[in-house]
Amino acid sequence: MQVFGHINGYPEGSSFHDRNEIKAAGLHKYHINGISRMLGVGCDCIVLNGGYIDDRDNGDEVLYTGEGGRPEGSAVQTFDQPFTKGNLDLSKNKFTRDPIRVIRGPKLRDSDFAPKDGMYRYDGLYYLEDYWPDIGKDGYRIWRYKLVKVDNSIIPPSASNIQTTRKPVTTNRINRDQSIAKILKKKHDFTCQVCGVRLESHGQPYAIGAHIMGLGEPHNGPDREDNMLILCPNDHYLFDAFAFSINDDYSLLGREGSLRTVLSHKIDKKYLAYHRERYKIAKQ
Amino acid sequence: MQVFGHINGYPEGSSFHDRNEIKAAGLHKYHINGISRMLGVGCDCIVLNGGYIDDRDNGDEVLYTGEGGRPEGSAVQTFDQPFTKGNLDLSKNKFTRDPIRVIRGPKLRDSDFAPKDGMYRYDGLYYLEDYWPDIGKDGYRIWRYKLVKVDNSIIPPSASNIQTTRKPVTTNRINRDQSIAKILKKKHDFTCQVCGVRLESHGQPYAIGAHIMGLGEPHNGPDREDNMLILCPNDHYLFDAFAFSINDDYSLLGREGSLRTVLSHKIDKKYLAYHRERYKIAKQ
Numbered sequence: 001m002q003v004f005g006h007i008n009g010y011p012e013g014s015s016f017h018d019r020n021e022i023k024a025a026g027l028h029k030y031h032i033n034g035i036s037r038m039l040g041v042g043c044d045c046i047v048l049n050g051g052y053i054d055d056r057d058n059g060d061e062v063l064y065t066g067e068g069g070r071p072e073g074s075a076v077q078t079f080d081q082p083f084t085k086g087n088l089d090l091s092k093n094k095f096t097r098d099p100i101r102v103i104r105g106p107k108l109r110d111s112d113f114a115p116k117d118g119m120y121r122y123d124g125l126y127y128l129e130d131y132w133p134d135i136g137k138d139g140y141r142i143w144r145y146k147l148v149k150v151d152n153s154i155i156p157p158s159a160s161n162i163q164t165t166r167k168p169v170t171t172n173r174i175n176r177d178q179s180i181a182k183i184l185k186k187k188h189d190f191t192c193q194v195c196g197v198r199l200e201s202h203g204q205p206y207a208i209g210a211h212i213m214g215l216g217e218p219h220n221g222p223d224r225e226d227n228m229l230i231l232c233p234n235d236h237y238l239f240d241a242f243a244f245s246i247n248d249d250y251s252l253l254g255r256e257g258s259l260r261t262v263l264s265h266k267i268d269k270k271y272l273a274y275h276r277e278r279y280k281i282a283k284q
Numbered sequence: 285m286q287v288f289g290h291i292n293g294y295p296e297g298s299s300f301h302d303r304n305e306i307k308a309a310g311l312h313k314y315h316i317n318g319i320s321r322m323l324g325v326g327c328d329c330i331v332l333n334g335g336y337i338d339d340r341d342n343g344d345e346v347l348y349t350g351e352g353g354r355p356e357g358s359a360v361q362t363f364d365q366p367f368t369k370g371n372l373d374l375s376k377n378k379f380t381r382d383p384i385r386v387i388r389g390p391k392l393r394d395s396d397f398a399p400k401d402g403m404y405r406y407d408g409l410y411y412l413e414d415y416w417p418d419i420g421k422d423g424y425r426i427w428r429y430k431l432v433k434v435d436n437s438i439i440p441p442s443a444s445n446i447q448t449t450r451k452p453v454t455t456n457r458i459n460r461d462q463s464i465a466k467i468l469k470k471k472h473d474f475t476c477q478v479c480g481v482r483l484e485s486h487g488q489p490y491a492i493g494a495h496i497m498g499l500g501e502p503h504n505g506p507d508r509e510d511n512m513l514i515l516c517p518n519d520h521y522l523f524d525a526f527a528f529s530i531n532d533d534y535s536l537l538g539r540e541g542s543l544r545t546v547l548s549h550k551i552d553k554k555y556l557a558y559h560r561e562r563y564k565i566a567k568q
Contacts (some may be wrong), residue, residue: 199527200527204524206379233520234483238485242485
């Protein structure tokens with residue numbers, strides 16, 4: 001049975017000679033492919049092994065490239081990656097928060113974190129923080145996945161000398177200033193700027209403060225009001241998935257209607273332009 | 285500054301003589317009160333110290349009682365707990381997924397997990413899996429919070445003999461059969477049964493398979509189609525927060541409209557009755 005999380009008997013740091021061993025251990029569904037799919041549900045494991053030129057491996061943070069866009073056997077991308085199969089299933093982990101096992105392989109290029117012994121190595125659990133479309137080095141659309149290592153700073157200091165291949169792991173939590181979202185929600189009276197809905201239960205309103213240009217690598221959008229929107233959960237999903245975007249005159253792109261604005265909340269249009277660019281790549 | 289997560293210098297298992305020490309260490313905002321609030325944002329820490337008769341401590345799972353409902357200095361509840369202040373802020377962690385530090389105190393009653401040395405003990409990070417209203421032993425409304433310990437099975441076996449007070453922690457992940465939700469979403473064509481919206485991005489529809497009676501302790505609802513609804517994120521939020529409920533004739537309670545049904549999806553009305561009961565307690 002395919003499961004999320006650690007596999008009994010294979011702690012972080014476990015080594016494997018080849019993909020068949022990894023498959024037999026139940027860590028990855030396939031003996032080829034990077035993305036181990038749970039069909040229609042999510043992704044339980046990925047392998048980083050230098051297969052995609054656009055991959056970036058920063059250890060605790062990985063920018064992973066989706067699959068496809070290349071003729072079989074070719075290392076060069078000659079068409080856009082579709083948002084189907086493994087690419088679609090991997091995207092679901094953003095919403096389910098299911099953890100993804102990350103395995104690094106011997107062919108990993110340009111990475112300080114590649115195994116040096118010619119083996120594959122299980123490197124623990126990561127969350128999918130975000131995904132978005134981009135143009136890869138070969139000039140075609142790729143789907144980008146930002147994986148962030150599960151914070152295991154819960155290991156107390158006295159455990160630092162234990163005999164494993166574990167490296168100290170820093171927390172990757174992005175510090176958001178929650179007071180910014182709190183003030184902005186009040187300015188909009190918790191009303192969605194896209195559809196105008198205002199959710200409320202037991203007299204308490206609920207809305208989401210969403211960043212237009214994402215925080216952290218690689219976007220590095222600022223944690224400021226002029227890079228934020230107040231959205232209901234439905235429109236937060238759609239905006240984050242690039243189902244629609246927003247023009248400079250606040251009319252919606254790919255959807256009827258206009259953004260609701262209040263004078264006290266200024267939006268910097270360069271962030272809207274950044275989102276629109278991704279919307280257009282997703283759409284192409 | 286108040287932060288979520290571990291506090292440097294105070295690993296899990298750290299002991300404290302009193303509440304002032306805990307406050308000074310930055311683990312909890314107050315020297316009294318169970319709930320450490322980040323105003324309007326969430327909760328970063330709770331103290332379990334036997335103050336509320338309805339608390340249930342199962343170690344990795346805690347049923348925590350909200351605050352209030354008692355005259356100052358009284359141990360007996362004489363009125364309904366309001367959904368404000370600490371109770372409201374703690375509920376937010378369900379959606380933000382921010383971790384909560386749990387501290388157990390020397391007065392913890394009826395718990396196998398209470399410190400035996402007269403000290404307070406920091407017991408690591410928990411997530412808020414769910415919250416709901418209930419009637420407490422004193423006959424008045426309480427708010428119930430189910431906290432589940434962060435899965436730290438990521439510690440490899442070789443670490444089991446390290447010198448800490450850490451106990452082996454089992455994974456509390458509830459195994460949901462994702463294929464049930466997948467099939468049910470198709471039956472409803474990913475259309476929300478409450479509002480009829482169908483979210484889609486890049487040709488891929490999105491909806492949530494929501495359980496009417498929650499899985500796991502203490503509800504123990506079954507993971508079956510007849511205990512599920514297909515909802516959009518907005519109505520999932522509202523249904524889970526008991527902002528509305530559903531009558532046996534599928535008309536909505538506390539809201540205009542009726543549940544959309546398909547013949548191939550039968551709902552067991554005893555689960556609707558269970559949800560309605562909580563809706564009514566929340567409303568009283």
